Amino acid sequence: MRLVMKFGGAAVADGKRIKAVAELVKRIKDSGNKELVVVTSALYNVTDMLRENALKMAREGEIESVKDFVAQIRDKHERAASEAIADERILEEVKGEIKQRTGDMEKALIGISLLGELTARSCDYIVSFGERLAAPILAGTLRSMGIDAIHLSGGEAGIITDEGYGNAQLINGADDEIRARILPLLTQNRVPVVCGYIGETRKGIITTLGRGGSDYTATLIGAAIDADEIWLWKETEGIMSADPKIIDNARKIPYISYIEAMELSYFGASILHPRAVEPVMEKDIPIRVKNLLKPDDEGTLIGKEPEHTEKAAKAITIIENTSIINIAGSGMRSISEVAARIFTALAAENVDTIMVSQGSSERTISIVIDGAQLQKAINAIKKINTMGSIIRDFTSNSNVSAVGVVGAGMAGTPGVAGKVFSALGKEGISVRMISQGSSEYNISFVVKREDAYRAARAIHEMFRMGQ
Numbered sequence: 001m002r003l004v005m006k007f008g009g010a011a012v013a014d015g016k017r018i019k020a021v022a023e024l025v026k027r028i029k030d031s032g033n034k035e036l037v038v039v040t041s042a043l044y045n046v047t048d049m050l051r052e053n054a055l056k057m058a059r060e061g062e063i064e065s066v067k068d069f070v071a072q073i074r075d076k077h078e079r080a081a082s083e084a085i086a087d088e089r090i091l092e093e094v095k096g097e098i099k100q101r102t103g104d105m106e107k108a109l110i111g112i113s114l115l116g117e118l119t120a121r122s123c124d125y126i127v128s129f130g131e132r133l134a135a136p137i138l139a140g141t142l143r144s145m146g147i148d149a150i151h152l153s154g155g156e157a158g159i160i161t162d163e164g165y166g167n168a169q170l171i172n173g174a175d176d177e178i179r180a181r182i183l184p185l186l187t188q189n190r191v192p193v194v195c196g197y198i199g200e201t202r203k204g205i206i207t208t209l210g211r212g213g214s215d216y217t218a219t220l221i222g223a224a225i226d227a228d229e230i231w232l233w234k235e236t237e238g239i240m241s242a243d244p245k246i247i248d249n250a251r252k253i254p255y256i257s258y259i260e261a262m263e264l265s266y267f268g269a270s271i272l273h274p275r276a277v278e279p280v281m282e283k284d285i286p287i288r289v290k291n292l293l294k295p296d297d298e299g300t301l302i303g304k305e306p307e308h309t310e311k312a313a314k315a316i317t318i319i320e321n322t323s324i325i326n327i328a329g330s331g332m333r334s335i336s337e338v339a340a341r342i343f344t345a346l347a348a349e350n351v352d353t354i355m356v357s358q359g360s361s362e363r364t365i366s367i368v369i370d371g372a373q374l375q376k377a378i379n380a381i382k383k384i385n386t387m388g389s390i391i392r393d394f395t396s397n398s399n400v401s402a403v404g405v406v407g408a409g410m411a412g413t414p415g416v417a418g419k420v421f422s423a424l425g426k427e428g429i430s431v432r433m434i435s436q437g438s439s440e441y442n443i444s445f446v447v448k449r450e451d452a453y454r455a456a457r458a459i460h461e462m463f464r465m466g467q
Contacts, residue, residue, distance in 0.1 A: 001034050002186070005231045006196060006218035008041025011292050012134055015083020021233075022084065022141040024295055025191070029147060035186040037221055038149075039196045040138050041214040042130025043080060046073070047197075050127045054105075058112035058126075066109045073133070074102040081137045087144035094140040098133060105129045120165035124198075124208045128153075131195035131214070139193040149191040154209075155200030157181055157192065158224070159217060161207045166350075168199055168207035170220060178224035186225070194221065212273035219287065223279035230280065230287045231299075232272070238289045238300030239264070239271050241315045241465040246453050251465070253300055253314060260314060260408055261287075261302045263442045267317050267354070267404035277302065312416050313463040314407035316456050319354060321371040322402045324433060324446055327381065327394040329363040338390055339365055345380040354402055355435045355444050363392075366433050368402050368446055400432060401452035404444045405459055411440040420445075423462040429455050 005028070007021050029036055041047075049069075057065045077098045085091040108125060112118055135151040142149035158177035161168035185192050196214025199207050209216050215232055222230040239261065242250040256264075258281045265272040271289060280287060281304075290299035329338035335358065342365060346353065355368040369377050374396060384391055410416045417436070420443055424431060433446040447455050 001032065001229075002225065002227045003028070003034055003229055003231060004037045004039065004218050004222040004225075004227045005233065006039040006041075006214055007138075007233050007292075008196065008214050010044055010235050011233055012040055012042070012138065013044035015080035015137075018080060018084040018134075018138055018141055021292075022138060022145055022147075024292075025142060026145050026147055029191065036191050037182060037186070037225070037227075038138065038142075038191060038193045039214055039218040039221065040131065040134050040193060041196050042134050043076065046076070046130040046133070047127055049073070050130055051123070054109055055112075055118060055123060055126055058109040059116075059118045061113045061116060063110055063113050066113060067106065070102050070106040070109065073105070073129075074098060077102070077133045077137065081140065084137060084141040085144045090140045090144050094136050097136045101129060101133055121163075121205065124165045124168075125206050127208060128195075128198045128206045131197050135193050135195045139191075142191060142193065147191055148189060149193050150185065151193045151195070152181070153195050153200070153206075154198040154217060155204065155206070157194040157217075157221065159199035159209075159220060161199040161201060161209070163201055163205070163207065165207055167210040170199070171202070174220075175224040178221055182221060182225050210273065210275075212276070215273040215276040216279075219276045219279045219285075222285055223283055226283065227285055230285060232276075232287060232289050233292050234271065234289055235292060236271070236289075237291045237294070237297065239302075239315070242456060242460050243318070246318070247316075247457055247460050250460070254298070255301050255303065256314065257305060257408055258302060259441055260406055263404070263406045264315055264317055267319065267402070267406070267442065267444065311463055311465065312407055312409040312413045313405050313420075313459070313465065314409065315405075315465065316460055317404050317406070318452050318456055319370075319402040319404075320449065320452060322354060322368050322400055322446070323371045323374040323377075323396055323398040324366060324368050324400050325374075325377060325381070325394060325396045327365045327367070328392045329365075329390060335363050335365070338363065341384050341390055342367070342381065345384050346377060349376045349380045351377045351380060355433065355446070357433050357435050368400075368433065371398050374398060397432075399449050400446050401449045402444060402446050403452060403455050403459075404442055405463075406442050407463075408441055410443065416440075417443055419462055420459055423458040424455055427451075427454050427458045429458075 139149040139151035158181040160174040196217040237252040244250045287302040357366045429451045435444045
């Protein structure tokens with residue numbers, strides 16, 4: 001059996017957790033004739049520290065603060081290695097790699113400080129150190145347990161991308177690269193430990209794959225090597241009907257289809273990378289979302305066909321920090337021209353659109369975006385009229401959240417939307433915007449931010465998702 005397993009978050013928070021992960025990998029490896037590829041994220045919170053602290057210090061020219069920060073990162077990883085790796089010889093090798101890589105990171109950060117310039121390319125290079133420091137520790141821990149493990153960067157594993165820094169895309173032919181680099185290692189009974197989240201261009205320049213990109217790395221590799229299954233190890237029981245922090249009776253969903261999982265991930269469910277499902281769909285490779293605390297539990301299986309169920313709606317998710325922009329076109333312009341200009345301008349500024357609603361008679365378009373991107377979106381829209389007056393007016397509102405109700409059973413089931421909005425009406429919740437795709441797998445709407453949790457609870461109860 002050929003498995004790709006991804007670990008991240010709390011699973012690799014410190015040396016003790018890494019050791020527990022290595023013991024789990026060894027148990028699975030020893031349980032039968034299994035070929036394993038392991039994908040790892042950075043140590044818990046390290047990527048955020050690199051992005052929010054290190055880059056800020058470097059951009060502001062705080063060289064001494066940069067040096068102190070790098071020393072802290074080096075110490076954190078050396079302590080994790082010491083906790084996880086029993087073999088002294090292997091430990092010293094891993095510490096040597098940590099010292100070299102943190103040295104490279106320090107040089108890069110000081111270079112940014114001296115130049116006073118931070119590019120998207122430099123940002124990707126710096127944040128990549130989280131995974132590039134974690135992988136040697138996990139591989140070293142496995143080696144100390146008698147498993148022939150080797151750590152690889154994303155590029156070394158064949159994850160070859162374009163130059164879309166921050167959200168890079170795999171290039172044509174990358175599947176062949178992955179197969180050529182991974183399969184010989186499996187034939188030799190070795191366990192590749194691959195850095196998640198990162199790839200590199202044909203020129204060898206490091207790129208990153210976007211939020212939650214380690215999941216995406218796992219499915220890219222799994223599809224390329226024709227894995228039997230891909231296991232994504234999380235801190236939850238699997239994919240839940242709602243966020244348990246918001247809804248007490250949220251339940252594990254035993255089975256969910258590829259399309260339902262994609263709808264959830266694209267609509268903000270943090271359990272999966274938005275593109276993670278795409279690579280495996282054509283080959284029909286199952287994904288399991290499994291619980292680290294209950295490794296023998298089956299978790300959630302993601303597969304091809306929607307499950308036959310009496311429940312029309314299967315899960316609900318919330319994107320809390322959103323903004324809505326209402327744009328009115330000028331009287332003589334077609335709505336198509338207005339839309340074309342708007343989305344071209346937003347794409348040029350890398351502003352992602354979460355929802356769209358259009359009112360043709362009034363020549364208006366409403367869009368929902370990540371609240372953090374509002375100012376970029378406003379600036380992009382303002383530029384449009386410099387090429388000719390096509391926008392009459394636009395307004396924005398950041399006191400909103402987007403809610404998505406997902407389920408293949410909603411397709412063709414009469415009255416689903418009526419039940420959704422009936423539940424909201426009973427709670428006295430006003431809807432600011434509605435959007436539903438032609439697949440009918442997702443009904444999305446926008447409410448005031450303070451109403452979002454009540455809305456989710458009401459709909460979850462209406463469709464008895466937790467039962």
